[in-house]
Amino acid sequence: xxxxxxxxxxxxxxxxxxxxxxxxxxxxxxxxxxxxxxxxxxxxxxxxxxxxxxxxxxxxxxxxxxxxxxxxxxxxxxxxxxxxxxxxxxxxxxxxxxxxxxxxxxxxxxxxxxxxxxxxxxxxxxxxxxxxxxxxxxxxxxxxxxxxxxxxxxxxxxxxxxxxxxxxxxxxxxxxxxxxxxxxxxxxxxxxxxxxxxxxxxxxxxxxxxxxxxxxxxxxxxxxxxxxxxxxxxxxxxxxxxxxxxxxxxxxxxxxxxxxxxxxxxxxxxxxx
Amino acid sequence: xxxxxxxxxxxxxxxxxxxxxxxxxxxxxxxxxxxxxxxxxxxxxxxxxxxxxxxxxxxxxxxxxxxxxxxxxxxxxxxxxxxxxxxxxxxxxxxxxxxxxxxxxxxxxxxxxxxxxxxxxxxxxxxxxxxxxxxxxxxxxxxxxxxxxxxxxxxxxxxxxxxxxxxxxxxxxxxxxxxxxxxxxxxxxxxxxxxxxxxxxxxxxxxxxxxxxxxxxxxxxxxxxxxxxxxxxxxxxxxxxxxxxxxxxxxxxxxxxxxxxxxxxxxxxxxxxxxxxxxxxxxxxxxxxxxxxxxxxxxxxxxxxxxxxxxxxx
Numbered sequence: 341x342x343x344x345x346x347x348x349x350x351x352x353x354x355x356x357x358x359x360x361x362x363x364x365x366x367x368x369x370x371x372x373x374x375x376x377x378x379x380x381x382x383x384x385x386x387x388x389x390x391x392x393x394x395x396x397x398x399x400x401x402x403x404x405x406x407x408x409x410x411x412x413x414x415x416x417x418x419x420x421x422x423x424x425x426x427x428x429x430x431x432x433x434x435x436x437x438x439x440x441x442x443x444x445x446x447x448x449x450x451x452x453x454x455x456x457x458x459x460x461x462x463x464x465x466x467x468x469x470x471x472x473x474x475x476x477x478x479x480x481x482x483x484x485x486x487x488x489x490x491x492x493x494x495x496x497x498x499x500x501x502x503x504x505x506x507x508x509x510x511x512x513x514x515x516x517x518x519x520x521x522x523x524x525x526x527x528x529x530x531x532x533x534x535x536x537x538x539x540x541x542x543x544x545x546x547x548x549x550x551x552x553x554x555x556x557x558x559x560x561x562x563x564x565x566x567x568x569x570x571x572x573x574x575x576x577x578x579x580x581x582x583x584x585x586x587x588x589x590x591x592x593x594x595x596x597x598x599x600x601x602x603x604x605x606x607x608x609x610x611x612x613x
Numbered sequence: 614x615x616x617x618x619x620x621x622x623x624x625x626x627x628x629x630x631x632x633x634x635x636x637x638x639x640x641x642x643x644x645x646x647x648x649x650x651x652x653x654x655x656x657x658x659x660x661x662x663x664x665x666x667x668x669x670x671x672x673x674x675x676x677x678x679x680x681x682x683x684x685x686x687x688x689x690x691x692x693x694x695x696x697x698x699x700x701x702x703x704x705x706x707x708x709x710x711x712x713x714x715x716x717x718x719x720x721x722x723x724x725x726x727x728x729x730x731x732x733x734x735x736x737x738x739x740x741x742x743x744x745x746x747x748x749x750x751x752x753x754x755x756x757x758x759x760x761x762x763x764x765x766x767x768x769x770x771x772x773x774x775x776x777x778x779x780x781x782x783x784x785x786x787x788x789x790x791x792x793x794x795x796x797x798x799x800x801x802x803x804x805x806x807x808x809x810x811x812x813x814x815x816x817x818x819x820x821x822x823x824x825x826x827x828x829x830x831x832x833x834x835x836x837x838x839x840x841x842x843x844x845x846x847x848x849x850x851x852x853x854x855x856x857x858x859x860x861x862x863x864x865x866x867x868x869x870x871x872x873x874x875x876x877x878x879x880x881x882x883x884x885x886x887x888x889x890x891x892x893x894x895x896x897x898x899x900x901x902x903x904x905x906x907x908x909x910x911x912x913x914x915x916x917x918x919x920x921x922x923x924x925x926x927x
Contacts, residue, residue, distance in 0.1 A: 361713050436698065440696040442696075443692055444696045448710045450684055
């Protein structure tokens with residue numbers, strides 16, 4: 341009978357849990373699903389495609405408008421791609437619940453806080469890096485298109501290219517974490533995706549309805565400035581006329597992540613898997 | 614060694630597991646038996662920390678599962694074959710599990726080979742048959758070469774060859790001194806695999822005893838006697854205090870005296886015997902006797918040889 345593996349030689353020891361190892365496990369899990377790569381491919385196509393399209397549109401009249409901030413073409417697609425980031429984050433969690441994988445995950449590492457941290461870090465880093473690559477490619481292409489009209493991006497000035505691209509990549513990571521949070525809070529794929537889309541996409545649109553309402557409804561508009569993607573706009577392209585300063589905008593994004601992950605931790609810790 | 618002490622689990626008003634205490638000892642295969650909804654799976658999930666007990670505690674080698682520093686090397690668990698992401702290949706699933714403990718890829722390939730899933734290891738688990746999924750679950754349980762195995766319905770969906778493999782595997786694991794707890798609906802399979810049986814019913818421990826003792830206690834040993842003068846022999850046996858049931862014109866089932874005594878009696882009276890077969894009940898009979906009747910839930914205990922056993926009687 342050769343059923344049981346030799347004990348000592350096969351596993352000599354030193355095999356125990358640690359955060360780096362759980363991170364590695366979560367990295368393997370994220371990168372070995374086709375859905376991850378589909379999401380990234382679509383995100384890249386939208387980011388680069390829309391960016392290039394806007395650049396062409398800006399120069400279609402034969403000359404680019406004066407004082408054009410070309411980086412806007414690069415970061416504008418985030419209004420759509422942030423949704424994909426959020427959905428990717430959500431299904432990274434709900435996929436485990438719907439398939440039962442979560443039971444394997446939590447028996448392999450029963451420290452649930454560590455599993456949550458590992459999943460969050462892996463998704464955030466993955467989305468940040470992938471988005472950074474997309475935005476840089478898009479920026480290069482957009483710069484080349486606008487350059488034909490003497491309006492290429494000013495790479496030398498950090499606040500013109502590098503900082504917006506970095507901030508936009510951070511925003512993508514933030515949106516993924518919002519999706520992760522809704523995933524842990526709701527566990528159902530449909531519910532988590534609906535909640536993510538609602539927060540990122542629907543609420544900002546709904547808030548605009550109140551623009552025509554009286555002064556007594558102004559607080560809705562003020563509150564809407566703190567919605568994730570509204571704050572993100574002020575973080576990516578700060579301006580003196582923006583409702584939130586860059587600092588407050590980043591703090592707001594951080595607060596969304598903190599609140600979401602804290603709620604996730606409470607739920608994950610207390611509920612049966 | 615798995616030790617449950619006063620373990621209970623309530624879901625709202627429903628009590629799934631009710632003050633259960635038991636010990637699963639190393640070096641034996643312990644079988645978990647009970648009707649659906651008896652609390653077997655819930656108990657197993659509490660052992661590995663997936664469900665939190667409402668009251669009581671359960672430990673593996675003296676520690677709660679959630680506190681283990683290397684759970685995969687302590688406990689291998691197969692809760693259900695579906696605890697795998699359907700979109701991931703078997704090998705990547707095992708790689709991800711192994712990575713949490715820094716277990717090398719060579720061990721992943723080893724358990725793939727041990728469980729015979731090499732041909733599908735690079736296919737996505739969503740397309741697996743029940744049997745293949747079961748083997749993948751067992752492969753995951755083996756990753757850390759654990760001292761304790763917890764297998765919920767491991768032979769469910771396996772082909773006969775797979776069933777035999779699991780039986781030999783758990784027997785061998787126990788012979789190496791490992792602790793094995795498995796549940797199965799297949800009574801005959803359990804009878805061939807387990808040394809010790811814990812019967813759960815309605816969330817309580819109905820019996821906790823060695824297999825042979827359980828069968829002895831809960832079934833009736835009889836002697837089947839075939840003789841051309843069966844009726845006459847039957848009357849003699851009844852007169853001697855035995856319980857006799859006729860089952861055919863020349864066959865009687867005798868409860869009470871042992872076979873040799875019946876044989877001697879027949880010889881003394883010059884009655885020819887064509888058959889004299891001691892029959893004992895099966896685990897299935899014992900199980901049905903234990904769980905079949907609600908009244909018996911609370912009445913009969915199965916004493917363990919030597920030590921008095923706790924928590925048998927509700």
